Amino acid sequence: MNQTKKTWKRLSTSLVAFSLFSVALAGCSGGNAGSNVNETPSSSPSETASPDTSNPPAAGPLKFSITTQLNNAHPPVLDGNPIWEQFEKLTNTDITINFVPNANYADKFNLSLAGGDLTEVVMAPSKVIKATAFVNAARGGAFWDLTDELPKYPKIMKNMNDIILANTAIDGRTYGIPQPRPTARVGLLYRKDWFDQHGINVPTTMEEFYAAAKELKAKMPDVIPFSYADQTTESTWNGLDLFTVSQGGYNIWGLDDGKVTPYYETPEYMNVLNMFRDMYNEGLLNKDLAIVQGAQKKEAISTGKAAMFATAYGDIKSIQDAITKIDPNAEIGLLPVINGKTNATSGHNGLFVLPKSKVKTQEEVNAILSYFERVLEEDIILLSSYGIEGRTFNNVDGAPSFISPEAEAQFKENVAPIGGIIISSIVTRWKNDKPMDTMVKDAIEQYGPTAVANLSDPFVSPTYVEKGGELDKIVYDARVKYIMGELDENGYAAAIAEWRKQGGEKMIAEYTEEYNKANSQ
Numbered sequence: 001m002n003q004t005k006k007t008w009k010r011l012s013t014s015l016v017a018f019s020l021f022s023v024a025l026a027g028c029s030g031g032n033a034g035s036n037v038n039e040t041p042s043s044s045p046s047e048t049a050s051p052d053t054s055n056p057p058a059a060g061p062l063k064f065s066i067t068t069q070l071n072n073a074h075p076p077v078l079d080g081n082p083i084w085e086q087f088e089k090l091t092n093t094d095i096t097i098n099f100v101p102n103a104n105y106a107d108k109f110n111l112s113l114a115g116g117d118l119t120e121v122v123m124a125p126s127k128v129i130k131a132t133a134f135v136n137a138a139r140g141g142a143f144w145d146l147t148d149e150l151p152k153y154p155k156i157m158k159n160m161n162d163i164i165l166a167n168t169a170i171d172g173r174t175y176g177i178p179q180p181r182p183t184a185r186v187g188l189l190y191r192k193d194w195f196d197q198h199g200i201n202v203p204t205t206m207e208e209f210y211a212a213a214k215e216l217k218a219k220m221p222d223v224i225p226f227s228y229a230d231q232t233t234e235s236t237w238n239g240l241d242l243f244t245v246s247q248g249g250y251n252i253w254g255l256d257d258g259k260v261t262p263y264y265e266t267p268e269y270m271n272v273l274n275m276f277r278d279m280y281n282e283g284l285l286n287k288d289l290a291i292v293q294g295a296q297k298k299e300a301i302s303t304g305k306a307a308m309f310a311t312a313y314g315d316i317k318s319i320q321d322a323i324t325k326i327d328p329n330a331e332i333g334l335l336p337v338i339n340g341k342t343n344a345t346s347g348h349n350g351l352f353v354l355p356k357s358k359v360k361t362q363e364e365v366n367a368i369l370s371y372f373e374r375v376l377e378e379d380i381i382l383l384s385s386y387g388i389e390g391r392t393f394n395n396v397d398g399a400p401s402f403i404s405p406e407a408e409a410q411f412k413e414n415v416a417p418i419g420g421i422i423i424s425s426i427v428t429r430w431k432n433d434k435p436m437d438t439m440v441k442d443a444i445e446q447y448g449p450t451a452v453a454n455l456s457d458p459f460v461s462p463t464y465v466e467k468g469g470e471l472d473k474i475v476y477d478a479r480v481k482y483i484m485g486e487l488d489e490n491g492y493a494a495a496i497a498e499w500r501k502q503g504g505e506k507m508i509a510e511y512t513e514e515y516n517k518a519n520s521q
Helices: 014-024 082-091 102-115 132-139 154-158 162-167 192-197 206-219 240-246 267-281 294-302 315-326 362-374 378-386 405-414 435-450 462-483 489-519
Strands: 062-070 093-101 121-125 177-180 186-191 224-227 253-256 259-262 306-312 332-335 348-353 393-396 399-402
Touching (some): 062 102, 082 378, 093 102, 102 121, 102 132, 162 177, 186 192, 186 240, 186 315, 192 332, 206 224, 206 240, 206 306, 240 267, 267 462, 294 306, 378 399, 462 489
Parallel strands (some): 062 121, 224 306
Antiparallel strands (some): 177 348, 186 306, 393 399
16 A cells, blocks of 8 residues: 655645545545554543553654545645644644545555555454455454453443444454444434324334335325335345344344354245335335435435335434425434334444554554544544634534534535544534434434344355355345245245355355354354
């Protein structure tokens, strides 16, 4: 991976500096910084359980390089940026960030891994950490095993749960710092104003959902009761997995008589397929479900064409903002669970790994972990969320507020996820949170611990790594054709038999072997 040196340039206004920094937080270009990672930050979080409290903090800044993903067209300017300077000051760091475009990050990561050309900290995204090259490297001792270290850092651990730790582990060991995401994220959004207007009961079960869809069609014939998109990997977000787990079924993979087994022929899954098949036949789903993308599914409700759809909890705000422009009286509601359950997502965006070739000692490991703990302090969260008080935001009654609509617009336009350089809190609450914000955050916290996990997520199937796309397509084609009435039950069963023949049986055996190995330790 080629590093680019920092472009040093004074920024003419603090607002411009702010917006550039905001982009920078997603991933920043940098020169060849030193590797004095054994220097401990002098500003340590008050709740951190220091791995070695006998050594006083070093006076100098912690220097290290980090490789992360770039989601923007160009690397931003850092020097002269007051917010970036404040970030390094508060964390007592001197950070160089090697910036790699997201589109080819996985390839670059694998090349760097093979060539030993790694920085002290490297973001290994979720699609990388279950690939053969990464798994073999971890098993071979290329990265520090942090399984026993992470529990010493309470702020980091506060943002983890069993699903996140399991899904980022290899053979039950954690070879990095997970970048957490909410495990409970999938629910139904619906037009609450329409439900209220027509006296339709808000569904809490799959049966009630089907009844509500039929009632909506009867009372609003021009509206699509349920906006549905089905692509190869869409089942997490389109309601298929949500409704399956609501009946006690698997989240794609579960345990059946000692075998890790997919849900493709289970009664719970087939109940959902049969419901969608009936709904399609009755005009309760959009007819173009096989070709629309997720964005088009959302657009149907945000433009007033549909009444319900499955998506991430957090989409409620953007959908509400969009529909309000068309209908000021429109109101979007959230159903975070069906029958008290939701399907868990993987709960992470990958791992920050510490290569042993660059991070040589336990003291260096401790210093880097202390940095990741430090950035979960309130002052850093505030800085990365709003900037600097008096420059980009004002503090009104203990709640941050942008100094102007222009400042807020710049922030919304330019701030990418700060996960490029720090781990993020799963939930951050502000005193000025609106009821909709609170509702989403409450749902994430309430249902995260009980979200139904995909049993295969912690494990690696070499067969799936090799031909997962091909196998997924067999299942996807069969599912869509069955819903649309182009396959009967026998045709669907034949397709699943073909999936098993082409590699599905090997996947079952491989996942089962991994599961048994993990549970025998």
